[in-house]
Amino acid sequence: MSPNPGTSAPATRHVIVMGVSGSGKTTIAEGVTEQTGWAFAEADEFHPKANITKMEAGTALTDEDRWPWLGALGAWMQQKSAEGTSTVITCSALKRTYRDVLRSGLDSLDFIHLDGPAEVIRERMGGRKGHFMPPELLQSQLDTLEALDADESGVFLDIRRTPEQVIDEAVAWLKH
Template structure:
């Protein structure tokens, strides 16, 4: 099994809420054949209720969620599957939890002006993340460090361009 894990690739499409993580991750998956997971599906109900009520999550709230995402990627890796997940991954310590025990983890950081992302988040429907929590995410956001494998892509570019750039940078073929 370890031999399979060493040949897997794992990518987190990261950024604040409304940056387009799901659209870009699904595009990467369509082009590469990686296995997809939406990080929001891993949140315990208490986290979702907290966000729905306009309360930002704490590090204590995020801990079990990040550990569950990491466990899922490790399980997929052991099965020989490469993965692409969405996750805000706002802080270095969150990314460190996600990275634990994996042969590699790359980050595609979707970044852009707060006003562009605020407009997106305000116009979407059916998501539990209210627009008033967006600033708290920008406040927490720590840029990728020079020792972290990642690329930063501008959310103002068309999705297809972002997906093409991400896949080219990853060097993964389906």
């Protein structure tokens, strides 16, 4: 990547593949990572054990549960940025306030919002094996989800398309 004007630090990009659980974040983020060569992180791996235990028990997380998790994700992106490395992260990023925490300390942050009908997502969640997020919590995520605001850099992509199509659309958008 080319250096930023007036600095010796390389330019970096940071993107969050966002959406409710079951929308395909990991599949799409891994595909974007393959095509861009950027560093990848699965946000679920940053959750403290207490959060995972709550979700496994069918209890929705509160904002208080999420703040340390979001802070850890933001710190990881800031560290990678300081190293000159661009990143792709999967993260539900359900609320504007969560996205603001993630954006803190970065020059910019782009969002790829995976969107689709609840029935499609519910069906996908029912077919997953070994994930701690039960389908019963989908409605709480849908109720919490706030669409990207006009001043947030992002794109909405339809999850009813094939993963390959969504990945290609995401990468094309990132090249804009």
